[in-house]
Each structure stands twice: as structure tokens, then as C-alpha cells.
Amino acid sequence: xxxxxxxxxxxxxxxxxxxxxxxxxxxLYGEIHSEGSFLFRYVMRDGDAVYGxxxxxxxINKRGYCYVSDCTDQPNHTEDKRSLYGAHNFIVVSGxxxxxxxxxxxxxxxxxxxxxxxxLMTVSCERADLYLYVIEGESAYDVVRQFRKIIGRSYIxxxxxxxxxxxxxxxxxxxxxxxxADGYRSNRIPLDLIYMDIDYMQDYKDFTVNEEEFSxxxxxxxxxxxxxIRLIPIIDAGVKVEEGYPVYDEGVRxxxxxxxxxxxxxxxxxxxxETHFPDVLNEEAANWFGDHYRSLTDQGIEGFWNDMNxxxxxxxxxxxxxxxxxxxxxxxxxxxxxxLHKIQQTAGGLANAPADYRRFYHSVNGQKIRxxxxxxxYGYHMTKAAAQAFGRIAPNRRFLLFSRxxxxxxxxxxxxxxxxxxxxxxxxxxxLKMLPSLNMCGFLYVGADLGGFGADTTKELLLRWxxxxxxxxxxxxxxxxxxxxxxxxxxxxxxxxxxxxETRYRLLPYLYSEYLxxxxxxxMYCRPLAFVYPEDAFACGVEDQLIIGDEIMIAPxxxxxxxGRYVYLPEEMRFMKFMxxxxxxxxxxxxxxxxxxxxxxxxxxxxxxxxxxPLVDAASCVDEIDMRTMKVIGYEGxxxxxxxxxxxxxxxxxxxxxESL
Ligand code: GLC
Numbered sequence: 330x331x332x333x334x335x336x337x338x339x340x341x342x343x344x345x346x347x348x349x350x351x352x353x354x355x356x357l358y359g360e361i362h363s364e365g366s367f368l369f370r371y372v373m374r375d376g377d378a379v380y381g382x383x384x385x386x387x388x389i390n391k392r393g394y395c396y397v398s399d400c401t402d403q404p405n406h407t408e409d410k411r412s413l414y415g416a417h418n419f420i421v422v423s424g425x426x427x428x429x430x431x432x433x434x435x436x437x438x439x440x441x442x443x444x445x446x447x448x449l450m451t452v453s454c455e456r457a458d459l460y461l462y463v464i465e466g467e468s469a470y471d472v473v474r475q476f477r478k479i480i481g482r483s484y485i486x487x488x489x490x491x492x493x494x495x496x497x498x499x500x501x502x503x504x505x506x507x508x509x510a511d512g513y514r515s516n517r518i519p520l521d522l523i524y525m526d527i528d529y530m531q532d533y534k535d536f537t538v539n540e541e542e543f544s545x546x547x548x549x550x551x552x553x554x555x556x557x558i559r560l561i562p563i564i565d566a567g568v569k570v571e572e573g574y575p576v577y578d579e580g581v582r583x584x585x586x587x588x589x590x591x592x593x594x595x596x597x598x599x600x601x602x603e604t605h606f607p608d609v610l611n612e613e614a615a616n617w618f619g620d621h622y623r624s625l626t627d628q629g630i631e632g633f634w635n636d637m638n639x640x641x642x643x644x645x646x647x648x649x650x651x652x653x654x655x656x657x658x659x660x661x662x663x664x665x666x667x668x669l670h671k672i673q674q675t676a677g678g679l680a681n682a683p684a685d686y687r688r689f690y691h692s693v694n695g696q697k698i699r700x701x702x703x704x705x706x707y708g709y710h711m712t713k714a715a716a717q718a719f720g721r722i723a724p725n726r727r728f729l730l731f732s733r734x735x736x737x738x739x740x741x742x743x744x745x746x747x748x749x750x751x752x753x754x755x756x757x758x759x760x761l762k763m764l765p766s767l768n769m770c771g772f773l774y775v776g777a778d779l780g781g782f783g784a785d786t787t788k789e790l791l792l793r794w795x796x797x798x799x800x801x802x803x804x805x806x807x808x809x810x811x812x813x814x815x816x817x818x819x820x821x822x823x824x825x826x827x828x829x830x831e832t833r834y835r836l837l838p839y840l841y842s843e844y845l846x847x848x849x850x851x852x853m854y855c856r857p858l859a860f861v862y863p864e865d866a867f868a869c870g871v872e873d874q875l876i877i878g879d880e881i882m883i884a885p886x887x888x889x890x891x892x893g894r895y896v897y898l899p900e901e902m903r904f905m906k907f908m909x910x911x912x913x914x915x916x917x918x919x920x921x922x923x924x925x926x927x928x929x930x931x932x933x934x935x936x937x938x939x940x941x942x943p944l945v946d947a948a949s950c951v952d953e954i955d956m957r958t959m960k961v962i963g964y965e966g967x968x969x970x971x972x973x974x975x976x977x978x979x980x981x982x983x984x985x986x987x988e989s990l
Pocket of ligand 1: 404497498526527563636637733748749807808809
């Protein structure tokens, strides 16, 4: 049962696809104040759990902290950070009363879930202009499935996007890319994708390729594809200000950039220096920007990652002017520490400044809308613009596409990577915890920077993180410029890395099948144990194990120097460990607590009682997987319905085959 309440004059975000009539009056749950600002208040019971919020910090159960939906370039996301790159305003209260809430509101919104007062949940925003959807269901999982139905079908990437990808900020030349390809191929570690970070461009200009380093780019793209590797370039939100650069000139001429109040194009400094932001909320501008992806698809490119689209701002001209004023007011140097603080504070506040987000406007259906009022939609609309353009460029073809910033609704157009994490063990666990929350909000094609983006990784951390990445639809190793080399062949023990990454390919028919099932039935690809075993009080509290698809449970190792870990089995399961040379061990474990040994080069998983999964031989890339090598592992007599399709066309027929043991 879904009820839709309307407050004030909401902005049409397009998050919900289904037409739902308005319900008059006030929701059954909680209390609402909607004069001027908006406040929802609910008193939680002791045992209530609260799930959701997609890409957010902390636990699967969100109780106890305060989260702010405000798409933010947050490269240092320590535990105390309240906003990350996405804004996903869907939560489910699960307990004596079970219901879901979706606050369709595209600006900043605060979710205090027992932070100020342990028992109190308050959801608030500055303006009472929003749609509130209240969903009643039998269980949290039931609520999620109802919600997923109304927000529309999730994005399906091409099958090659389920292969392993290598990325690094700092690959600059053909040689750099060839070295990566050689490193993987010569060590016989599978690889499907190499990501091109900003250095492939000419002066960080979108839709350009550095001609000097990448002469005859189409031939280079083809050379890589010959080797079974797709190149996936980055596209940033900001278009460099430079006369004579066609994208800039066209944008200015067409009036396609976001404007200041006085009608001039707003300027923000990002990687290329001064940039303008395409007004992707404006249909004409979005079409124009989207059509530019053609310049790269025409050269053989089949996928992109959209970045800096919160949009991130290093500083604006206005911000720098304010800083100059502060510095000159301090020039007498009489106040010492106080002046230093003021300067530091002003300089520190230049990036992603709320004041800047109030300085520019979008033009939507003839109306000027100040950016901060629709801030959380920018990455969504940039990605939608690209996806819709692909529909024009090559109808019927799937492209790989994922974004850094997002809002619910974007899940229909692309995936997400979860931004600039660090090479910290805590971020491995955060990666795991975010996965089901993202799925609740429709985002199925998701993944984190495996090994960690910022700071130096270690061999052990990377191996353990890859062993989780085996199960995330987007499996990509990415690292920041200046950090230690992080490719899988950089640590000597290539056998261990080969074995872990090969496991991804061995399981690919299962993972892809479960992904398709989740998409076509508006379901979750990975679920917390609480959604699968709601009657099992212990299972409901487990935050470091997940159910992937319907047949298996994972329990990755996420602590340093561990030789194994404790795991809780809500039912009997077959414990499998995947090892080198295509070997595996299996052991039946009864319901309850166990300590299982897991070496650093092993990938563990648990097949649920009475189930089975398909397994194939590893291959160097997805296209090379030989389905004739398929066998079925798990419980005798079990049957598995395997979904598959051609992996490349949007209208490809799904085949369903029964595999049995
Ligand atoms: C941002 C992205 C990161 C990328 C870097 C350079 O920090 O999040 O993935 O490597 O920009 O483009």
C-alpha cells in the first residue's frame, strides 16, 4: 500500500515513474510540521531498525547517527561525515510498525535517526515543498520491493561490465595503458576494462583526446579491444572556459550553461581551471551535452564514468574575492591567531561552498531555479543526458555508464561508484554495508574503488577487498595519483591475485543471472540477512555478511592479519572456498556460529541449504568465458534457474535455463 502526500509546490524530480494519486490528510505514522520548513517526527521503539539512505556512511541499520542528503565531493569520508556523493532519501522503519518513507525533495535534507535523542527520528528540510510517499508492508523487504516497483527498472550494463577493471589516476600515455594490459595479460590475470582518468584529455577538456599522446585514438581503442580490453574514459561536469574549444563555444552560443542571476555564465574552478556547468536540468542543454558523447563513441568507446557532478567546485571567482578581502583586512597583522583562523577558515571554505551553490541558476521549463534548491539532481541529470544520448547514438546498444553523484531515479540510467574512499580496512567494511542500502534505492550496478583510492594500499588489504569485489557488480581497482602502484601484478604474489580475480569469472554466470533477476523483478541483488531471515533475531543484527542473489551468502574478511573470521549461519549451508588453479573446497556447516579459516588468496562463499549455483572455468575476459565448461555446485538434487542474454543489446531476449545437480 503506497500513499502519496503533497506538501507545497514540489519540484518534479522524475524519481517516481508510476502515477500515484494524492492522498489527502496526514500520514498514519509520525507527526508532520509543514509551515515554512518541513519536519517529520517519529518516536522509535527499542527494537526498531531503520534501513536505507543508499550511499551513506555507517551501518546497514542507520539508527544512532545523523545523515544529510547533500551530494558532496567528500574525498575524506571518515566516520563522522554526514554527506557523501549521493542523496537517496528512502528509509524503512522495521519493528512493531513497519513502513517506508520516500522524501522526494531535491535539496538538502537531514535525517536524524536517534542522534539528538536516542528514540527520536526527525527528517527535516528548509522548505515544505515535497512529495512524501508512505509505504506499508508486511516486512522491510516487502516495503522495499513495493518502492522499487514505483521508481522503475534499474539500469543493465553490457555484460563485459561485469568483468574486472583497472583504473588509476595518472595513466597518461598509450604506453601507460599498454603496460597495464601487458601486466595483466602476461601474468594471466583476467581483465576486461581499463579506465581512462582525466589525463587522456587535452587540458582536461571534456570530449577531447590528447592528440600527442593518443594519436589515431580509434586504432588504439581497437588495439585494446583486440586484446579483450575496453577503454572507459571519464567525463567531468565542468566544461573548460576557452575560446575556440567547440564545446565551450557552442555552450555559450546556445545559452546551455548555468547562469548567475544577472544572466552571465557562472564560472567555477575545477580540474581544467575555469569551467562552466552545462545546465543538464534544461532539456535542450542536456540533449546538447549528451550528444557530445558521440565524439568518443564514434571512436569505438563503449562506456563512460561521469565525475565531479555534485557538481564539485574547487573555488569560484566570488569566493576568491572574499578571501582576498579577508586577507587584506588582516594585513595589519595585529590580531595574530585570530587572523590566521579567519584566513584558514575562509580558504578552507572555498571548495563546494554553499554560497556558490546559491550563485547559479537552471532554466527549467522557462523558469529560473536557483541551483541549491535542486542541487541533488545534477549528477542524476548529467547521467540521464548521457544515457538518453546513447539511445539516439546507438539505439538498442547497452553502454557502460556510472556516475559519482546521484539521486533516486538515476538508477534507471546508470550505476554508481561510491567515490574517493581510502586504503583503510574500515572502508572495506563500509563498502559492504553500503551495498544493500544502495540496492534498496534502485542502484544495482555499484562498486567501490577496490584497494582504496586515497593513501597507500597493502597487498593484504587489496586481496581481501578484491575478494569482496568478486561479488559487486562493478569490480574496479582504482587509486589516486601519488599513491603506491595498485595494479594486481604489483605485489609479487601474482598467483594469489590471479586466483581471487579468476573467481569472479568462474562465478560470472551466477552473478550476471542474479543481477538480471533483480532487475527484471525490481528486487535486490544483495540483501542484509535481516531481509532474508526476519524471524531470526541474531541474523537481523548481522552487519558484515550479505546474501547475494538468492542462493549464496558472503562473509568477507575485513581485518588485517586475520586468518579467518567468525560467521553466523541462519541455516545449514555449504561453505565453499575458491582457490588457485580452479580448485575449491566444500564443507557443510550447521546452523549457528562458526569460526572459518580463510587464507588471503581464497574467496569464501556459503551456498544456502538445498541450493546450487553454476560455475565455469575462468577466462581472460568476459567474452572468452566458455559456457561449455559450466558445472553446478552445491546441494545434490538442487535446481537453479539461470538467466542470461546476449549481453549487449537493450532488447536482448532473456533465456532461462534450469541447471541442476
Ligand atoms: C575525483 C574522482 C576520482 C578521480 C579524480 C581525478 O577525485 O572521484 O575517481 O580519479 O577525480 O579525475
